[in-house]
Amino acid sequence: MTAKAKLVLLTLFISIVLQLVLSQNLMAKSKGEALFKLCTQCHGMQGEGAYKLKAPAIAGMEKWYIVRQLKNFKNGVRGMHTKDIAGLRMRPMAKTLRYKGDVDKVATYVSSLPKTKNIKHMITAGNPEAGQGSYAMCMACHGVNGEGNKAMNAPALANLSDWYIKQQLQNFKHQVRAANPAKDPIGATMAPMAMTLADDAAIDNVISYIKTLKK
């Protein structure tokens, strides 16, 4: 074979490999996008959430956090308690992600969506100055600006709706979420934090402070 022929063959080979790699990436993206169709029914076309359905905004969430929550719902770690009306609705949806790689692909897609700009809030109660004191503790894991911290397994809070944060704080406090520390050791680090918020007023105050944080 001449040197020129070798070069032609080599170029051909490289271009085939490149095309394969690219098409695999595209396939992964389009599978994630296809799986997301179902999610839009409750979480909205852009993953912006829907108050009426108690579905939070999920667009642009950390992939590692989405993966863990989807696995928790799937494996009966979250969305199992009889009082967890919203979680019970989400659990069967996570179970539809039944093929290997489904959770990963849909999580990759959801985390790639741009974060919702005008997140919908519903609570008018709460005093941010009073809440700032309580947030000092939350900061250790969720960050100064509620940006989250992977090393602490703590998700961002700054882009969540107030009604959803309140529901989760009550769920953690009353062990509707993270009810089983053996099955949910990570959720179990959050539950005692919610328990430090004495009453509804303390919860509203800390949430009103979180709403002032930079997005």
Ligand code: HEC
């Ligand atoms: C039938 C409505 C419905 C559908 C469809 C649905 N979800 Fe949900 N999802 C919910 C509700 C309600 C919650 C809130 C659960 C709670 O309050 O604990 C939720 C919670 C979540 C959470 C946890 C968010 C957080 O901040 O912890 C993630 C992640 C999530 N859904 C992803 C998805 C994905 C991905 C799909 C598509 C495969 C999907 N959902 C389909 C209703 C739905």
Ligand code: HEC
């Ligand atoms: C010791 C670390 C730690 C501290 C301190 C902490 N959290 Fe958390 N928080 C976590 C972890 C870890 C999770 C994720 C649990 C899971 O994966 O289910 C979490 C989850 C949450 C969620 C649910 C987010 C979602 O998308 O569903 C809210 C809301 C929350 N924390 C608010 C707070 C508030 C408010 C405070 C302060 C009063 C606080 N946290 C203090 C570790 C912490």
